[in-house]
Amino acid sequence: MTPMSVDHKGWIRSVLDHKPAPVPCNFMFSPPARAMLEQHYGLTGSGRTLEDFLDLPMRFSSCKSIKPSSASPAIYGPCVKDEFGVTWSTSDIDRGSPIGPALSEPSLEGYSWPDSRADYRFAHFAAWSATNAPHWRMVWVGDLLERATFIRGMENTLLDLALDEAFVASLLRRIADHILTTMTILADRFEFEGFALSDDYGTQHGMIMSPDHWRRLLRPLLAEIYGLAHARGKIMFHHSCGNVRPIIGDLIDLGLDVLHPIQPEAMDVYELKQTFGRQITFCGGVGTQELLPQGTPAQIRDEVRRLKDTLGAQGGYILEPGITLQADVPLANLLALLDEARV
Numbered sequence: 107m108t109p110m111s112v113d114h115k116g117w118i119r120s121v122l123d124h125k126p127a128p129v130p131c132n133f134m135f136s137p138p139a140r141a142m143l144e145q146h147y148g149l150t151g152s153g154r155t156l157e158d159f160l161d162l163p164m165r166f167s168s169c170k171s172i173k174p175s176s177a178s179p180a181i182y183g184p185c186v187k188d189e190f191g192v193t194w195s196t197s198d199i200d201r202g203s204p205i206g207p208a209l210s211e212p213s214l215e216g217y218s219w220p221d222s223r224a225d226y227r228f229a230h231f232a233a234w235s236a237t238n239a240p241h242w243r244m245v246w247v248g249d250l251l252e253r254a255t256f257i258r259g260m261e262n263t264l265l266d267l268a269l270d271e272a273f274v275a276s277l278l279r280r281i282a283d284h285i286l287t288t289m290t291i292l293a294d295r296f297e298f299e300g301f302a303l304s305d306d307y308g309t310q311h312g313m314i315m316s317p318d319h320w321r322r323l324l325r326p327l328l329a330e331i332y333g334l335a336h337a338r339g340k341i342m343f344h345h346s347c348g349n350v351r352p353i354i355g356d357l358i359d360l361g362l363d364v365l366h367p368i369q370p371e372a373m374d375v376y377e378l379k380q381t382f383g384r385q386i387t388f389c390g391g392v393g394t395q396e397l398l399p400q401g402t403p404a405q406i407r408d409e410v411r412r413l414k415d416t417l418g419a420q421g422g423y424i425l426e427p428g429i430t431l432q433a434d435v436p437l438a439n440l441l442a443l444l445d446e447a448r449v
Contacts, residue, residue: 112161112163114163114164114240114241114242115240115241115242115299117130117163117242118130118163118164118242118299118424119242120421121387121421121422121423121424122341122363122364122387122421122422123421124384124387124420124421124422125421126420126421127421129413129414129417129418129423129424129425130163130164130424130425131162131424131425131426131447131448132162132163132164132389132424132425132426133160133162133426133427133431133444133447134166134426134427134430134431135156135430135431136176136199136200136430136431136432136433137176137198137199137200138198138199138432138433139430139431139432139433139435139440140156142437142440143156143437143440143444144156146437146441147159160444160448161448162241163241163242164241164242164243164244164424165238165241165242165243165244166243166244166245166246166302167230167231167234167238167243167244167245167246168245168246168247169227169228169245169246169247169248169288169292170226170227170228170229170230171188171189171227172187172188172189173186173187173188173189173194175201176197176198176200176201176202177194177196177197177201177202178196178197178198179196179197179198180198182196183196184196185205185206186202187206188256189220190208190219190220190253190256190257191208191217191218191257192204192206192207192208192256192257193205193206194206199432199433200430200432204255204256204259207256207257207258207259207262208257208258209257209258209262212258212262212266212269212270212273212274213273214273214276214277214280219280219284220284222283222284222287222288222291223287223291227288228291228292228295228296231245231292231295231296232295232296235296235297235298239297242299242300243297243298243299243300244298244299244300244301244302244343245292245296245298245300245301245302246302246303246304247285247288247289247292247301247302247303247331248281248284248285248288248303248304249281249303249304249305250278250281250282250285250303250305250324250327250328251263251278251305251306251307251314251315251324252304252305252306253281254274254277254278254281257277257281258277264314264315267315267319271319271322271323274323275323278323278324278327279327282327282330282331285303285331286330286331286334289301289331289334289335289338290334293334293338293340298340299340299341300335300340300341300342300343300363300364301331301335301340301341301342301343302342302343302344302345303328303331303342303343303344303345304345305324305344305345305346306345306346306347306348307320307324307346307348307350307353308346308347308348308349308350308369308372309348309349309372310348310349310371310372311349311372312348312349312352313348313349313350313352313353314348317352317353320353320356321353321356325356325360328344328357328360329360332360332361332362333361336361341363341364342361342362342363342364343363343364343366343389344357344362344364344365344366345366345367346365346366347367347369347372347428347429348369348372349369349372349373350365350373351373351378354378354382354386355382357386358382358385358386362386363386363387364386364387364388364389364424365386365387365388365389366388366389366390366426367389367390367391367426367427367428367429368388368389368390368391368428369390369393369394369428369429370391370392370393370428371393371394371395371396371428375388375390375391375413375417376416376417379416379417379419379422379423383417383419383420383422383423384420384422386422387421387422387423387424388417388422388423388424389423389424389425389426390424390425390426390427390428391413391417391423391425391426391428392406392409392410392413392425392426392427392428392443393409393427393428394427394428394429394431394432394435395428397409398427398431398435398439398440398443399432399434399435399436399439401439402439403438403439403441403442404442406439406442406443406446407442407445407446410425410442410443410446410447411446413425414447425447427443
């Protein structure tokens with residue numbers, strides 16, 4: 107188990123610089139997984155966070171939204187609308203699903219964009235930054251293609267790619283401007299170490315859009331986002347589920363620091379380390395579709411050790427599951443994962 111005296115910032119910096127260091131880990135928890143572990147560790151009602159108890163070196167936060175990440179039906183009813191005008195189903199186990207796109211037609215005429223500068227979005231950051239000052243602090247700043255699919259709907263967005271690419275470009279441009287304004291405000295006002303972007307480009311077997319579409323529509327915007335992060339002395343962490351193997355070289359060319367979550371069900375994570383491991387830091391790699399919910403504690407421990415030994419060789423690796431830990435993972439498997447990862 108990692109001792110509390112470890113310099114978290116120096117540890118993560120060494121890993122990012124591909125220097126020899128123990129493999130750090132990070133975990134994100136769905137409400138049921140968090141509640142199960144808090145009860146097991148005796149943290150319920152204690153005021154102590156699970157992240158502090160586990161002594162995780164990285165801490166994440168994000169701007170506040172009028173639709174919380176996990177919106178309980180008991181509080182919000184069966185659905186809730188976010189600041190982009192998208193209607194979501196509510197859920198006690200995850201963030202719900204977008205069920206009502208804001209744009210029924212491929213046009214931005216009359217659409218009201220949320221206020222990037224609204225005070226409520228940033229009100230908690232000063233306290234969060236101070237509380238987590240000993241740790242490597244990361245701030246989620248939004249999503250590009252994902253946000254477009256929420257606003258317009260996934261099916262409509264993919265049809266728009268074929269029938270009205272100019273509209274998709276204009277929609278992504280406005281979303282990117284919202285992100286860039288958010289990043290500028292955060293960097294001006296608060297202390298932290300990096301920005302995180304959540305933007306899925308992959309399915310289980312390939313990309314949602316062609317690499318050519320991605321390079322025309324998204325690469326230039328990511329160049330601006332990554333560029334702003336680096337200009338302000340921050341690292342850039344990018345979450346993209348699924349198989350994004352065709353564009354990893356592009357992400358490296360753009361200067362991406364950390365790619366998350368390298369799902370082993372979608373890509374060969376060991377091949378990724380062999381091919382790209384000296385050029386980027388990978389975060390993730392623990393299977394969540396079969397290994398964690400269906401495997402044995404011994405199998406989980408074996409795979410965690412293998413990942414640490416292989417992907418962690420010569421730095422450049424942070425161990426984490428391929429998705430937020432869900433309610434389907436038994437307690438014994440959660441404990442095997444957490445214990446072995448923190449050895």
